[in-house]
Amino acid sequence: MTTEERDQLRRALSVYVEGAPTAPEWQDWNFQRAVPDRQHRFVTGPVVALVAAASLVLVVLGGITLLLRGNIPEVVGEPVTTMTVAPSVTATTEMSLPTGPVNPAAYADVPSFQGTVRYFQHDPALGSPGWQATVSVRFAEPMRFMYTVVEERPGDDDFLFLGGAGTTFIGDGTQIWLDEADDLPPLQTQQPGFFRHLFYDSESPSPAWNEICGASPERIGVETIAGRHTSHIACSTTLEDYELWIDEESGVVLKMRGPLFVGDLHPQVDRDGGFEFTEFAIAGVSIPEVKIPQVEIAGFFPPFHMVQEIDFGGGSVDTVEYWYRDESTWRESIIASSAPSAVGSFQLVADGQVGQCILEEDLCSVVPLEGDRLLFGLQLPSPTSRVPLEFVGDHCDQLAEETILGRAAFHFACDGVRFEIRGTWVALTDPTVGRSDYWYDKGTGLAVKYTGEGWSWDTQLLELEPVFDDAIFVHQEVEEQASEPWPDTYVAADGIVPAWSGPLLDGTTLDLDDFRTLPGSEPGSGGSFVVVYDWFPTCGPICLDGITDFQKLYDKYGTTDWSVTGGPNIEFVSVVDDDVSVAQRTNERLGITVPTVACFADEIDPAKGHNGLCTPDSPWSFWSIGVPSWTVIDTDGFLVYGVTGRDYDFAELDSLLADISGLTES
Known part of the structure; x- marks a missing residue:
């Protein structure tokens, strides 16, 4: 997705709230880690706008966003329900440590409940909590729910991830409605992952705790959260560590420490952040009825x-x-x-x-x-x-x-x-x-x-x-135009890829001009080919699979002097669309040794917001129209390979680099 498209989608879901209700004063929470050796760092990662295209039907033709029309959905009166919180259990040391796999109720079998959950971007015990929110939760059954933001406070970036106090997410059984404020009609949307992180068996990658933790997570103990017995477990992914406190009866995650990165209109917290229910009760709840609007045609026009x-x-x-x-x-x-x-x-x-x-x-x-x-x-x-x-x-x-x-x-x-x-x-x-x-x-x-x-x-x-x-x-198949050899880039067929330079994680500087044929030399004499992989760690398996393959190619072609075979050398660089500390941590956990450039510095100038590399006005922006992307540049600066997403072919790349290097396969 391009930067412009991300901005368009973000603006399409931007929230404007006036007269937001107030909430009780914030309490001080104690979130001392049970596993003390884990790292704490806030990730200012790119937003994975994943606003489902099918939900909003935003048809982009050359950058045009065509918006949807219809009648205002009407929310009728909401019955009042009273929540009763179960009495607290005494000292956690008196509870026995359970054995066997974690086996809470499946998402489809979670009983109806209501409660209040609080989110924090950073552990308040470590300093500023950053972004914070309190959300009232009512869950009747899958796709029948109501989540209301009671209070939301922005962090350092002054952004309200959930839309501000008064924003309400309502599932009516088939559709999801976003009611941002009393003076605006609700917005129909279809993102299936709203608050699925509250359920251990979530059936949704946002995140799917049961898949992350597997059948045998690390058992830490049994504790009381919001008056409920919970199992305290630790789980890890390739990149992240989590601690969960799970209500075994309902399968609801009553407390979590670790990061959440799932896009706009979702909580986004850091590795030292998380959420915790302050009230929770299994009880029958009623969800307001949402009437599906009749389609309204704004006007009739002659042919x-x-x-x-x-x-x-x-x-x-x-x-x-x-x-x-x-x-x-x-x-x-x-x-x-x-x-x-x-x-x-x-x-x-x-x-x-x-x-x-x-x-x-x-x-x-x-x-x-x-x-x-x-x-x-x-x-x-x-x-x-x-x-x-x-x-x-x-x-x-x-x-x-x-x-x-x-x-x-x-x-x-x-x-x-x-x-x-x-x-x-x-x-x-x-x-x-x-x-x-x-x-x-x-x-x-x-x-x-x-x-x-x-x-x-x-x-x-x-x-x-x-x-x-x-x-x-007449509906018919349309063949792609052959106007450009690599449509996944902005580089013309006869154009030279703009050179750029950037700081590597080891403290040195990468300058692509250093790898190009010297001015005045014969084309193809001297210089190196350059292979670039652009990605970000939180984009999921598509990026992680790509960086793993990129490392394999680097090990095979990027560490050898190919002049002995008559071929040019091949340079590799990984461009991580995140800050330096995230890139370093990711490389360490994945075993990546490819020279790496991070798009963002850890201590950035707030007025600038970036290190100047991965911005729309930098030469780098002409390389690719999406992330992740693969590009191969020859010694004269011409693009010889460029694709985005999963479209790359490892065998094709391997063969291409073998031809470039002069390597003869045995």
Whole structure:
């Protein structure tokens, strides 16, 4: 995922809360570690935005995010329930240490319960607790729950991971709703991992404690947490150590020490942080009813053919063509772009199916529509999914009419207001938002021009009641454009990869210019090939498998002087999108000896926030459009291999490096 896409998804789920309720004063917690030899360090890792694309159906064509529409979901009155906490058990030393495997209830069999859980980014006994939150929990059964943020305090980065006091997550049995504040309608979402870390058998990797701990975790003792008997165990992954206190009857994790890194709208705590229930009771609970909204179509438009140019800023421009017969038959395609690999990407709705092809990501699919223009239970965006004319007219100043493409157009100026989709369009007052101007075709209500902060677009062609070629609306396989040899990078076919330099963990500096053929020399004379793996430790097995393979290739090709075989030397560098201490710890635990560059310094300048390497304006940003990524650069600086994600082929890379080095396999 690109930095821009991460930012777009983060903004799409950003929370704005006013008049948040207060909570009782924070208590001092004592979280002295039972296993004292574990390291404490806060990881400022990249956010793994994993906002499920299926849940929000954010269709990105050349950077365009098409938003969803529908009615406001209504939450009806909530019955009042009373929580009774079981009496506390006396001294923990009087309890016997259980034997045998940890065997709490499976997630599907967890009884209904309610309680209060507190999160802390750092152990308060070690200094500042950083980010903190108190959450009220009601759990009836899987997918029927309500988690309400009672209080949330930001840490050093001033970010509220759960959205602030008043934010409520409600599972209605099939969907999950995010109710951020009383003055906003709830937002329908589909992230399945909300607060699954509270359950030992979670059936979800966020994290799945039963998989991490296995059948025989280390038993430490039996203790009382929130008046409940719990088993205290220790578990480890390749990278992390955890301590859990598990209520054996319910399978709920009542206390945890260790890190949580699972993306936005989830708690994120450090290795010396965790959570603890201060109240817990197995009891029947009631969950508020959430009514599924009926799909609302914002407007009806005549058939049209339209071409628009969209300027995203920074030299990124797409030309998009729309063919629109009606709400159930339309096509949107990128016909020109500053990113050649995006040309040909499209979204098509016809014959009760939706098809899309995002060529930059090598992603094409055709799936059935569900219900009335629904995809994954949500309303499907269309070429008309712009802020409706009537809505803008209610919240912005109307200026004099203008003429666009020979047709009369309304002109509106909006200042300090932004529009969002929350089942339907809502207007939010935001003083940080500058002026935006909208132009609408007077005869049809179609949005034909927009200018605002950061991006703009205008219409180059508008044809009403066009003649449609039947082939426009036919679902078919689309072959990827061959405009670039490595579509997973921004490097052109005939372009040299921008060189960069960065500090290695051993204190020396890596400068790619040192490995290139000297100026004035014959191409290919001298210099070294460079193999780079870009990753971050918390991205999971996909990155861990990759760095393991990277180490194997380094051991085979990166430690030998290949001049004896007539080939150039091969340099390897691992780029870790995290800070220095995390990169060092990860290398130690995984046994990685590849020269490593960390993107972030441990003590960063708050005004800068990074060491300048892994930023959108650095040469490094042109190497890859996603993480993890593999790139191979020849001695003259040309890209000879570049892929992202799991698309790399170890055997192919091994063969490529064998050819480069001149190694003859026996």
